[in-house]
Amino acid sequence: MSESLRIRVVRSGGVAGISRRGILELPAQEPSGQQDPDWFTMAHQALNQLRSIQEPATAPAVRDAFTWSLNIDGEDHVVPDQLLVGPARTLAEHVITLRGSR
Amino acid sequence: MDKETQPPAASSHPRHHAVPPYLLAAMAACDGAWEAPESMREIISSQPTLDKADGPVSVTRTRIATRARQTMLLDQALLHERSTAHQKLTWLIEPTGRLNRIISDAQGVEITPGTLIRSEGQKPSADIDVNRAYDGLGHVYGFLADLFKRNSLDGSGLVLRGTVHYGEHYDNAFWDGTQMVMGDGDGEIFNSFTSSLSVIAHELGHGLLQYTTNLQYQGQSGALNESIADVFGALVEQFVAGDDAAHASWLIGKGLFTKAVTGVALRSMIEPGTAYNDSILGKDPQPATMAEYVKTTEDNGGVHLNSGIPNRAFALFAKALGGNAWETAGSLWFNVIATRTLPENADFATFAEQTLLQARRDHGAGSAVESALKQAWDTVGVVPRLKENDDE
Ligand SMILES: [Zn+2]
Numbered sequence: 001m002s003e004s005l006r007i008r009v010v011r012s013g014g015v016a017g018i019s020r021r022g023i024l025e026l027p028a029q030e031p032s033g034q035q036d037p038d039w040f041t042m043a044h045q046a047l048n049q050l051r052s053i054q055e056p057a058t059a060p061a062v063r064d065a066f067t068w069s070l071n072i073d074g075e076d077h078v079v080p081d082q083l084l085v086g087p088a089r090t091l092a093e094h095v096i097t098l099r100g101s102r
Numbered sequence: 103m104d105k106e107t108q109p110p111a112a113s114s115h116p117r118h119h120a121v122p123p124y125l126l127a128a129m130a131a132c133d134g135a136w137e138a139p140e141s142m143r144e145i146i147s148s149q150p151t152l153d154k155a156d157g158p159v160s161v162t163r164t165r166i167a168t169r170a171r172q173t174m175l176l177d178q179a180l181l182h183e184r185s186t187a188h189q190k191l192t193w194l195i196e197p198t199g200r201l202n203r204i205i206s207d208a209q210g211v212e213i214t215p216g217t218l219i220r221s222e223g224q225k226p227s228a229d230i231d232v233n234r235a236y237d238g239l240g241h242v243y244g245f246l247a248d249l250f251k252r253n254s255l256d257g258s259g260l261v262l263r264g265t266v267h268y269g270e271h272y273d274n275a276f277w278d279g280t281q282m283v284m285g286d287g288d289g290e291i292f293n294s295f296t297s298s299l300s301v302i303a304h305e306l307g308h309g310l311l312q313y314t315t316n317l318q319y320q321g322q323s324g325a326l327n328e329s330i331a332d333v334f335g336a337l338v339e340q341f342v343a344g345d346d347a348a349h350a351s352w353l354i355g356k357g358l359f360t361k362a363v364t365g366v367a368l369r370s371m372i373e374p375g376t377a378y379n380d381s382i383l384g385k386d387p388q389p390a391t392m393a394e395y396v397k398t399t400e401d402n403g404g405v406h407l408n409s410g411i412p413n414r415a416f417a418l419f420a421k422a423l424g425g426n427a428w429e430t431a432g433s434l435w436f437n438v439i440a441t442r443t444l445p446e447n448a449d450f451a452t453f454a455e456q457t458l459l460q461a462r463r464d465h466g467a468g469s470a471v472e473s474a475l476k477q478a479w480d481t482v483g484v485v486p487r488l489k490e491n492d493d494e
Contacts, residue, residue, distance in 0.1 A: 010400060014274040015301060016355070016368050017406025018383060061279025063308035063319060063327070067401060
């Protein structure tokens, strides 16, 4: 938890087909627990959560939903909008607001 | 102008009045690619079933089913014109049903459906989003009923449901498999998603596909799904405005961007890639030809990007024909998906080929319609793929 951490997020799709992307770099020297909110802890919660997401067996009938791609510490996860909840969603929504990179 | 010689369709179905409707329905359902409306199911199940053997028979069965579905479409249109004389047949082909809309309010939360706020026949609400959603669903229903003699999305009077005020500043609208869901937009880039009829109808277009040819939402079949939803969205908007192909804007989502954005709409069907060029949003990334096809893992393989290619083919085709796009061009596209002649994983080439086959069925080989369609596919760089056993 003391090493630096990079989080990249892309939200693609939607009826507009306009992607939004952002990067969050958490420097190593900033101790966990001193940020507001604690993105380090949230990133690790998000990773655990993303690893346990079960894709439905049948193809979903939803159309024009957003698709989220999260890369946390080099680990890739692609998640449909409806399955992205909790800390992973909070983190993802925060990251795409950064750098104005729509 | 599309009345060349007596309708070839009539001569290719010389015996369609000799086939009893229940048998026709059984034939239409025999390949499992079409689910008969509820009112027909009992009658079908009481009839002796067709040969159930697999193997070469299934090819024959597909052909029988496809033919039968085409005949039924023709019958539906004919019956509508003479509905008083054929009441008993009409209920078989078209189960009773009427426009039924239900609009709910998610009140800023990401839930569906939310709180019921306006149901069919109720007076307009004080909420403009509620009314635009309600009116939009009505336009979609009227379009399907007037032009394709189809009773709602499923042909059986499906209740049309919409949720407004989904989420907070939510920059999207979608079809969730049962209803349309509209966000309010962030107010900085996007206005409310109910502000564009083409977007409302686009979402319902996904519903129509779900109940006809449910093209897989990935890669080229996904881009076709997107494109056909755009075609549907544009046609409903043109139909309501009374715009013919020459005067139509061919834009999807006009009015959706705020004034802060340098752009006219989400997409241009006639000139993909030109809808916006903005300092924040960047340039409209849609390709206009196969040579520019976008390979990406995002957006289910770029379904909202590569849809520009078949979109442009449709718009070019409709403009070349002249007149109202929803008539010849629109009904041709509709017939392809409604007869389920297309595999759900179809690519652009297979779809193009099916549209050409449909053009020959509807208008005859060598017709002006067929050559305009060939030209359109050629311009966007899609080479229709001929398949064997096409005996039309
Ligand atoms: Zn769509």
